[in-house]
Amino acid sequence: MLTINSIKNGVVIDHIKSGHGIRIFKYLGLDSVDYRVALIMNAESEKLGKKDIIKIENTIDIDFTVLGFIDPDITIDVIRNEKIDKKIKLQLPQTIENIIKCKNPRCITSVEDYVTHEFYLVDAEKGEYRCKYCDEIYENDK
CATH class of the missing domain: 3.30.70.140 (Aspartate carbamoyltransferase regulatory subunit, N-terminal domain)
Structure with missing residues (x-):
């Protein structure tokens, strides 16, 4: 037990x-x-x-x-x-910084180390976030 x-x-x-x-x-x-x-x-x-x-x-x-x-x-x-x-x-945050990294090789965050990785929530049901700089989609596996 x-x-x-x-x-x-x-x-x-x-x-x-x-x-x-x-x-x-x-x-x-x-x-x-x-x-x-x-x-x-x-x-x-x-x-x-x-x-x-x-x-x-x-x-x-x-x-x-x-x-x-x-x-x-x-x-x-x-x-x-x-x-x-x-x-x-808790709930999905509206914005997140430096928790996930943008996977787009052309994004400024991939080129410049000092730029903060920022994402904003676009679809809470899917857990979908977009990069602030290049609009690359990140889907949370919630």
Whole structure:
């Protein structure tokens, strides 16, 4: 039987699409921290069928833009004294910078290193973004 205790103070990242938990775990650098963390993969979920969950027994800075880009259906629970203090529902960000790179070899971002890779959301249902400079399409695998 799998037992994961509740946390006193920290963060629970919930409703992660099954299989994306490890990606978020690594992005947050949780594989090299000295406090308690739990990555639960393929947990049963009424809403998703299966989901991943990350429990972090510490308060950390999280870039919600990146997490929303990785999986817009994530919810983040901030835990204080073993109770949910705040619940944050993520969504696809309208714009993203330096999270993905433009693959168009003729784009200015491919030629000039100092230019920021900027994309804007054009279709939330498809998770489709376009490069600000050349209109190259990037489709998020949400």
